Amino acid sequence: MMDIAFTDPHATEKMKAQEALYNVIDPELFVNVIDLGLIYDLDFGEEAAINVTMTLSTPHCPMGEAITNGVRNALELIFPDRKVTIYLTFDPPWSFEMLTEEGRTQLGV
Amino acid sequence: MADIHIGKAPPNSAILPFYATGAIVFWLLCLLLLLSSGALTTFYFNPHLLALVHLAALGWGTMIIFGAAHQLLPVVCERDLFSPVMASLCWYTLTAGVALLSFSFWHFRAGWTMITGGALVVLSACAYFCNAVFTSRICSHYAVVRLFIVTSAAWLLFTVTVGLLLAVNLAFPFFDKNHLEILKLHAHAGLAGWFLQLITGISSKLVPMFLLGKSVKEKLLHYACILQNAGLLLFLLDGYFSGIHPFRALLYAIIAIAGIVCWLLYLYDAFRHRVRKSIDVQMKHTFVSFLLLGMALLLIPVMLFAENYRWTMLYGTFLLMGWITGIILGKTFKTLPFIVWNGHYKSLSGKVKVPLPKQLYSEPWVVWQFRLFIAAILLLAAGIILNETMIIRIAAVVWLAVASLYVLNVLKTLLHKTKIQ
Numbered sequence: 001m002m003d004i005a006f007t008d009p010h011a012t013e014k015m016k017a018q019e020a021l022y023n024v025i026d027p028e029l030f031v032n033v034i035d036l037g038l039i040y041d042l043d044f045g046e047e048a049a050i051n052v053t054m055t056l057s058t059p060h061c062p063m064g065e066a067i068t069n070g071v072r073n074a075l076e077l078i079f080p081d082r083k084v085t086i087y088l089t090f091d092p093p094w095s096f097e098m099l100t101e102e103g104r105t106q107l108g109v
Numbered sequence: 110m111a112d113i114h115i116g117k118a119p120p121n122s123a124i125l126p127f128y129a130t131g132a133i134v135f136w137l138l139c140l141l142l143l144l145s146s147g148a149l150t151t152f153y154f155n156p157h158l159l160a161l162v163h164l165a166a167l168g169w170g171t172m173i174i175f176g177a178a179h180q181l182l183p184v185v186c187e188r189d190l191f192s193p194v195m196a197s198l199c200w201y202t203l204t205a206g207v208a209l210l211s212f213s214f215w216h217f218r219a220g221w222t223m224i225t226g227g228a229l230v231v232l233s234a235c236a237y238f239c240n241a242v243f244t245s246r247i248c249s250h251y252a253v254v255r256l257f258i259v260t261s262a263a264w265l266l267f268t269v270t271v272g273l274l275l276a277v278n279l280a281f282p283f284f285d286k287n288h289l290e291i292l293k294l295h296a297h298a299g300l301a302g303w304f305l306q307l308i309t310g311i312s313s314k315l316v317p318m319f320l321l322g323k324s325v326k327e328k329l330l331h332y333a334c335i336l337q338n339a340g341l342l343l344f345l346l347d348g349y350f351s352g353i354h355p356f357r358a359l360l361y362a363i364i365a366i367a368g369i370v371c372w373l374l375y376l377y378d379a380f381r382h383r384v385r386k387s388i389d390v391q392m393k394h395t396f397v398s399f400l401l402l403g404m405a406l407l408l409i410p411v412m413l414f415a416e417n418y419r420w421t422m423l424y425g426t427f428l429l430m431g432w433i434t435g436i437i438l439g440k441t442f443k444t445l446p447f448i449v450w451n452g453h454y455k456s457l458s459g460k461v462k463v464p465l466p467k468q469l470y471s472e473p474w475v476v477w478q479f480r481l482f483i484a485a486i487l488l489l490a491a492g493i494i495l496n497e498t499m500i501i502r503i504a505a506v507v508w509l510a511v512a513s514l515y516v517l518n519v520l521k522t523l524l525h526k527t528k529i530q
Contacts, residue, residue, distance in 0.1 A: 024459045027450060027466050029321070029385075058318045062184045062447060066455045073459030096321070096384045107321075108387045 002039050010044035013079070017042050017050070020078045024070040027063050031106045033071060037098025040089065044082075050075055053087045055094045064088075119179055119189070121452045123196040125523060127176025128445050130204055132519040134168035135434075139512040141215075143505035147498050149489075152418050153425070154289060156217035163214060165429045166299060167230060168207040171265070173437045174307060175199060175237060177444050178258065182244045185254050185314060191243035199236040206230035210276075219279035227273035234269045238262040253330040257310025260338060264302025271295045286349070294348050296425075301341045301365055304433055309333055309372045312395070312436075316376050319392065319443060322383030324375055333371035340365025355413040362409045369406070373399065390472070390479050394439025397483065401431030423493045430508075431486050438482055438515060446470050446522050453527045461529045470522045478514045485511050 004014045024033045033039055036057065043051040052071060056064050068086050075084045099107065141161055142149075148157035179196045183189055190196065209226030213219070241262040245255045272295055278284045284291060313330055317323060344361035347354070388396075405427035412420040450466040457463050485507040492500035 023462075025465070027447065027454075027458075028319075030465060030467075057321060059187075061318070062180070063451070066451055066458050069455055070459035073457075075459075077460060099384075107385055109384055 002034070002037075002041065010042075013044045014042050016078060017075055020074040021071060024067070024074050026057070026067060028061075029057065029107065031103050033067065035100045035103030035106065036094075037100065037103065038067070038094065039071070048082050050079060050082045050084045051087060052084060053089055055089055055092075057094050059090050059093070119183060119193045119196060121448060123190070123193040123200075124176050124180050124448055126197075126200045126204075127172050127179070128441065128519060129523055130200070131169055131172035131176065131437075132441075132516045134164055134172060134207070136509070136512040136516045138164045138169055139505060139508040143502065143509055146492075146501040146505055149422055149426075149493055149501050150419075150496050150498055153422055154292070156214055159217075160211045160214035162425065162429065164207065164211050165434075166304075167203065168211065170304065170429070170433045170437065172203060172207070173441065174304075175203065175233075177440065178237075178307065178311065179240065180444065180448055181311060181314070182241065182258065185258070186245050188244060191240050195236045195240050199233045199240070202229045202233035202236065206233060213276075219276070221280075223276045224273070224280065227269070227276040230269045231266070231273050234262075234266045238266050253327060253334060254310045254314050256334055257306050257313075257330075260334070261303050261305075261307035261310065264298055264306060264341075268295060268299040268303055271298065290348065290353060293353060294345050297341065298345060300428055301337065301344075304428075305365075305369070306334075306337060308433075308436060309337065309369075313372065313375055313379075315440070315443070316392075316395065317379035317383075319385075320380060320383035321385045322379035322381075324378035324382060326375055326378050329371045329375040329378075333368045333375070336368030336371065337365050338368075340368060358413055359410055362406075362413075366406055366409075369402070390475050391439040391443045394435055394479055394482070397479075398432050398435030398439070401427050401435055401486065405432060419493055419496055423490060426489055426493060427486075430489060435482065435486075438478060438511070441515070441519065442470055442475050442522075445519065449522050449525055453525065457527075457529065464528055469525045470518045474514050474518045478511055478518070481507055481511045481514070 002018070004011055004018065008014065018034055018039075021034050021039060022032045025031065026033065026036055026038075029036065033054070038056065039052065039054050041051075041053040043053070045051075052075070054068070054071065056067065061067070068088065072084045072086060075082075096109070099109065138161060141157070141164070145157040145161070148155055148161065151158075175196075179190060179199075206226045206229030209222055210230065211226075213223035213226060241258050245259055271291065274284075275288065275291060275295060278288060278291075309330075340361045340363075343364065344353075344358060347357055347361070351357075405424050408420055408424045408427065412424050446466040446469040449469055450464075454463040485504055488500060488504035488507055492498070492502075492504050
């Protein structure tokens with residue numbers, strides 16, 4: 001799960017981004033990408049850019065393109081002056097431990 | 110950290126015609142079953158039953174599986190489909206081929222219509238084989254799934270080529286072997302080569318994905334591949350050169366069944382280690398289909414040693430209308446709504462509130478489809494065992510209800526209009 005430290009200079013932006021990403025739902029699992037633990041990092045370090053490091057629940061998820069599009073669209077909507085770049089990684093691979101409590105409840109785990 | 114390529118789905122125009130045609134053929138199949146219920150009480154080599162079997166195997170099973178496989182190949186291989194045009198060619202030739210073949214069998218017109226139908230089906234299998242081989246050629250991961258996709262495509266090509274030769278042999282006899290013996294080899298190459306291996310490959314990818322389950326026992330899939338192919342190859346070679354001998358055929362069946370057990374153990378391991386505990390109705394369809402596969406396998410010794418053809422009929426029914434139909438009825442609503450949803454909402458996701466894929470079809474209809482499917486297969490099996498046309502006719506009515514629900518739900522999904530909430 002992505003942690004946001006209060007000492008992080010971009011904590012406000014990250015919290016705004018996280019709020020927006022709660023609206024991006026995995027269409028198959030019906031759980032948002034934050035509670036699924038798919039977002040590994042949101043990097044606001046570069047000016048006019050957001051670098052998102054994220055994963056998918058399975059390496060060849062047929063809905064992968066829809067999910068990454070959803071993340072890009074949601075962030076571009078609230079940060080129109082920043083270019084969103086998504087870095088997809090499977091290192092570490094997604095696992096059950098990455099679900100938040102809310103994600104576990106929604107999945108009926 | 111690399112920007113990993115996600116397999117891009119082929120255009121919907123290359124995929125959806127398979128689903129639409131498959132659904133309509135399934136409805137037609139159930140209607141014809143009602144019109145010729147008596148065909149299941151006589152010897153299996155009869156015109157109406159041959160038409161029904163080819164409609165079920167090619168127009169229904171293969172049609173839907175082609176659609177799903179063309180969609181899944183890029184996902185498995187993390188690459189675009191080699192040729193969407195070839196996928197469309199595959200649909201045109203299969204549809205025309207099935208229409209000609211079924212018409213010829215129904216009226217039992219051995220000759221050029223039947224041969225043309227068979228040739229078109231061979232062309233379709235060639236197009237599919239090329240797409241499968243060239244898409245998976247550059248696939249660097251998931252070697253076993255890829256292997257199953259390629260071997261099943263090769264078995265399909267073999268099966269339909271033998272089928273074409275059988276069609277030629279009916280009009281212009283040239284086989285020095287018994288036509289019915291070759292027919293058995295043709296049927297088993299299709300069932301254990303094409304359907305079994307494709308379903309093994311695709312399900313070992315899809316079932317863990319849907320359940321969020323993982324199995325580290327991938328070796329089981331390697332054993333499954335070796336045993337399924339070894340059993341089938343031995344059966345075909347021995348059957349062709351020495352004739353089908355019940356004891357030896359049973360031994361080859363046991364080898365292939367050991368391969369099936371390995372595959373099911375892999376799925377069970379993924380099931381045990383799943384994150385998603387709730388089982389939806391589509392997955393229940395899949396489990397029931399596996400049970401029906403098991404029942405068909407239990408019938409093999411009975412079929413081999415009993416003289417009565419009704420066990421062969423029951424065996425074929427459990428495989429085509431039980432196992433293959435069951436898995437398709439469930440998996441359709443695990444794949445089609447997502448394919449259609451992707452076409453409508455992939456670019457809108459995150460921008461506006463969009464419906465979920467499960468809102469594109471009616472879930473209560475799938476629940477009823479599941480209940481009626483169980484009733485239909487049990488009634489049909491009872492009708493065949495008791496050799497009672499009336500029970501088969503009642504079963505056919507229930508099948509028609511299953512098919513009607515299925516077609517309406519498929520159409521509801523296919524005709525979905527973009528809705529922004």
